[in-house]
Amino acid sequence: MTTDQPKIKIRGVRKSFGPKTVLDGVDLDVGRGESVVIIGGSGTGKSVLLKCILGLLQPDAGSIRIDGQETAKLTGKARDQVLHKFGMLFQGAALFDSLTVWENVAFRLIHGDKMPRRDAREIAVETLRQVGLSPDVADLMPAELSGGMQKRVGLARAIAAKPDIIFFDEPTTGLDPIMADVINDLIVACREQLGATTLSITHDMASARKIADRVAMIYHGRIIWVGDAAAVEASGNPYVDQFVHGRAEGPIKMELRR
Amino acid sequence: MNLNFLAIIGRMVLSFLRHAGRLAVFTVVSLLHCFTPPFFLRNIGRQMVEIGYYSLPVVGLTAIFSGMVLALQSHTGFARFSAEGAVATVVVLSMTRELGPVLAGLMVAGRVGASMAAEIGTMRVTEQIDALTTLETNPYKYLVAPRLWAATLMLPLLVLVADIIGVFGGYLVGTYKLGFNPVNYIKRTFDYLEFVDVFSGLVKAAVFGFLIALIGCYNGYMSKGGAQGVGQATRNAVVGASILILTANYIITELFFSR
Numbered sequence: 001m002t003t004d005q006p007k008i009k010i011r012g013v014r015k016s017f018g019p020k021t022v023l024d025g026v027d028l029d030v031g032r033g034e035s036v037v038i039i040g041g042s043g044t045g046k047s048v049l050l051k052c053i054l055g056l057l058q059p060d061a062g063s064i065r066i067d068g069q070e071t072a073k074l075t076g077k078a079r080d081q082v083l084h085k086f087g088m089l090f091q092g093a094a095l096f097d098s099l100t101v102w103e104n105v106a107f108r109l110i111h112g113d114k115m116p117r118r119d120a121r122e123i124a125v126e127t128l129r130q131v132g133l134s135p136d137v138a139d140l141m142p143a144e145l146s147g148g149m150q151k152r153v154g155l156a157r158a159i160a161a162k163p164d165i166i167f168f169d170e171p172t173t174g175l176d177p178i179m180a181d182v183i184n185d186l187i188v189a190c191r192e193q194l195g196a197t198t199l200s201i202t203h204d205m206a207s208a209r210k211i212a213d214r215v216a217m218i219y220h221g222r223i224i225w226v227g228d229a230a231a232v233e234a235s236g237n238p239y240v241d242q243f244v245h246g247r248a249e250g251p252i253k254m255e256l257r258r
Numbered sequence: 259m260n261l262n263f264l265a266i267i268g269r270m271v272l273s274f275l276r277h278a279g280r281l282a283v284f285t286v287v288s289l290l291h292c293f294t295p296p297f298f299l300r301n302i303g304r305q306m307v308e309i310g311y312y313s314l315p316v317v318g319l320t321a322i323f324s325g326m327v328l329a330l331q332s333h334t335g336f337a338r339f340s341a342e343g344a345v346a347t348v349v350v351l352s353m354t355r356e357l358g359p360v361l362a363g364l365m366v367a368g369r370v371g372a373s374m375a376a377e378i379g380t381m382r383v384t385e386q387i388d389a390l391t392t393l394e395t396n397p398y399k400y401l402v403a404p405r406l407w408a409a410t411l412m413l414p415l416l417v418l419v420a421d422i423i424g425v426f427g428g429y430l431v432g433t434y435k436l437g438f439n440p441v442n443y444i445k446r447t448f449d450y451l452e453f454v455d456v457f458s459g460l461v462k463a464a465v466f467g468f469l470i471a472l473i474g475c476y477n478g479y480m481s482k483g484g485a486q487g488v489g490q491a492t493r494n495a496v497v498g499a500s501i502l503i504l505t506a507n508y509i510i511t512e513l514f515f516s517r
Contacts, residue, residue, distance in 0.1 A: 096381075112393060
């Protein structure tokens, strides 16, 4: 997949909170148009990695290149220009609950791109249709929606401005298996329509199998295995094996106590 | 035991310094964003209605009873040295200089400061603030600056209303209960009232408004750890704003009237 320079190139990223090291030298490449899924247990640093790439957290060390541009230390306007390429679906959807559904979806169009509200609304309604929601949802408040619908609205908000790169933070967590599969299908469909590069984190293997071209496993703040999605079942790596098959016994010991 | 005690004091001092430093940085960053575009006028408008209009009933009730009790108390107190005639003057000076801004400030701190901390705190713990950033919108500009503008602009208006209602409360008790002549009472009210009395109260109100919004936003913005963290932020917002209001009240009074 990686023909030219990678879309996202991460080298030696470290991040600690006080004495606790969360990322301990992460290296990862995501090619243009590729879908990479990072798997790993809770508390292994998956979310922190995404937040470092987005600039919500500043890494302590290392390099993060987006389209060849070094972004690890950017702030202000320069950071906004980089963020323009990104869309993000948050774990809990993170919809703005003081705004209606369509205002959520159109948020970036109205505030970032200064589009007139009327035009932005049309695009929002169209985007809602893409994720399988009817136009009459547009005027509801997020609190009136079910969890699955909120996820769809979050997805619509992430893709409304047609970003190059989309991040998914545990897109299927907290959904029933059927709704989870619907969201997986939507993610695949969105990627095909937009031709976007996607990076997802999940601990749901069904979701990973469905949306990934490549899978990377993170453990103790490092990427310990990367390979094609098809190879994940027979990786030969005992850590990956244990995780993929969900066994309590194996080299990964749950830290029940700190 | 002794060492433990010292350790506790040391931790408290360090924690205080950490908070003071964070608040100082937060204040400077927020102020910078207050004066640089883009301005979210829709948000400013919404906050102005929330802070100004919806606080009217509670501020009005506080003011009218304060004015009434002020007339009653000063009348019975001043009767001891035959100075009942000063009731109207005492009511209007107390209301405009002190009680109007301080009581309105404290009520708004409880009503608005708490809700700001709770709302922004919830947005923090549900990642809505991170979402704002990823949508290329600066949370300081979108959330904090509008609240600072709205509170600083609306509190003086609220206090002006509180002044009028408070004086009216004093008038009601003075004329209906204490037997003052209405015309005389009104004349007495304005005889000794100077511009600076009202003006100092309005300056106080603007400062209090700024402090309420600042402390509310700060506590919400820094909150973490789910429902408990938001609860803590709300409490800290009300307590912090109240203490700062009373402190600032003394300082501003000193600046205006001590010569």
